[in-house]
Amino acid sequence: MPADFWKLWTSSAVTNLGDGITMVAGPLLVASITDSPAAVAGAVFAQQLPWLLFALVSGAWADRLDRRKLVVTVNLMRAVALGGLAVAVGSGAASVPLIYAVFFLLGTGETLADTASSAFVPALVPAERRPVANSLLYANFNVLNQFAAKPLGAWLFVVAAAVPFGVNALTFALAAALVAAIRSVPPPEKRPPARLRTDIAEGVRWLARHRLLRTLALTMAVGNVVFSAAFAVFVLYAEQRLGVSDVGYGVLLVAFAVGGLLGTLVAPTLIRRLGSTALLRAGLLIEVALHATLALTREPVVAAAMIVVFGVHTTIWGVVVTTIRQRDVPSSMFGRIASVYAFLDLGGAAVGSLVGGAVATAYGLVATYWTAAAAMALVAVAAWRPMAAGDAAPARQRTI
Incomplete structure (x- = not known):
């Protein structure tokens, strides 16, 4: 480096x-x-x-x-x-x-x-x-x-x-x-004066025309809604469904970080050997599997193992998506495209936290995880074909 x-x-x-x-x-x-x-x-x-x-x-x-x-x-x-x-x-x-x-x-x-x-x-x-x-x-x-x-x-x-x-x-x-x-780091490109609203609209339009990055952004937004909905009540799920103590709840949270760390170790090798498309599609399946497993199991060890796998996936997904953005987004657009992703990320998390509490209150804790699994299954079906472009060349990407 x-x-x-x-x-x-x-x-x-x-x-x-x-x-x-x-x-x-x-x-x-x-x-x-x-x-x-x-x-x-x-x-x-x-x-x-x-x-x-x-x-x-x-x-x-x-x-x-x-x-x-x-x-x-x-x-x-x-x-x-x-x-x-x-x-x-x-x-x-x-x-x-x-x-x-x-x-x-x-x-x-x-x-x-x-x-x-x-x-x-x-x-x-x-x-x-x-x-x-x-x-x-x-x-x-x-x-x-x-x-x-x-x-x-x-x-x-x-x-x-x-x-x-x-x-x-x-x-x-x-x-x-x-x-x-x-x-x-080069200085910014000289661009004609424009209102911030014009600059923002230009970035949103560019992303809307890019099929793969648009799909990834929307997938992430929905994924954050359902993830935050499910894990807004995770402390109650851990206590009432899995029967763990406060220490056990802490161990489950650490499992996310353990998976994330493992993901950083294996991401470059997996990207090189399997390619971006295969990893993105596998990530969709892991999203569904996480919520379905938590809805089905009462065993803390099973839940922790699935959470570690999910942690590996989130890091690999992040590395793949970041690398694709670095490949396809023009330098003059980096800030605006990154900001749209961040807006969808936190916006989805905020909405999900509200939804999770409402679903759990109305239908019970397990229903929250079944709802999340069903939502991500629909997302996987919708995003499967567009993600075929994950390994395409940048020039081709911008024509989609």
Whole structure:
């Protein structure tokens, strides 16, 4: 890999660690101020809300501005925001509204930085090495954000409530320095002035005309609706259906991360040997199998094994889809296409959480998983043929 890629990878590593620390410490901080469940949940929502409000706008900006400078600036601003929160916590001046405001700023910065950085790998890494590069970046999330950061964030909060936020501020400052040192990302293409609405519409139209990427985006949106619907009540399912303790519930959650980590190890090899089409289609079947297995089984071991398989699939699916986007999307469109995917991703998750609670209340926990299995079976039928284009050449893709 080029040296600039390793700067990007290290930047991704430290920000994933910092994000994971704050993901744990944030709710703990709110809970130390108030015992309101709604207030604690509000901290998570405050960081997710900008994706629903600004994702498409951020994609348009990311395609017009210098992406490297944008990421550096946003990371520095997030470092300042978290540093301010750390000072407030340390001085006893932190309040729930202040925490919400900081988390909202973090989420807003995330919409810009994540969208802009989606164009980095194609600029830094040759096409034949991108599956490996994407797997390495996914490994940062699975190992650092999902594994290492969670216990570390809780421990740092116990040491001193301000410490985890100060540590996260330092990770953003370090990430900004690393991205600033990258020299291989080209400046944005010069484009005529246009309204943001025009830029956004152009990106949406481009995606709508691309059969494979359109299918993948819609599949992901529906998949997130049914997944979030099913797992919004997963803690109740684990206790009432599987009969596990709180520790057992935690083990089931870790099974997702274990599968994700395994997926990062095998994704490049499987893409090379089986091709994108076979992996995408297999992923559709695994989606159906996950929900059907959870609807049928009462054995925690069976559920955990299926969750590990699903975790492997989600990482492989992510690497394949990211690689296809890097292959087919013009550089001038990267930000907008990535923002549409993010909007559908989080939008589907938000809708699914509401649907899951309603279905479980009306028809029972198991009905939620049967509904998810049926929905994904229909998606698999609809998406099966378009996914035949997964291994096609880019030039052909744009004519579909």
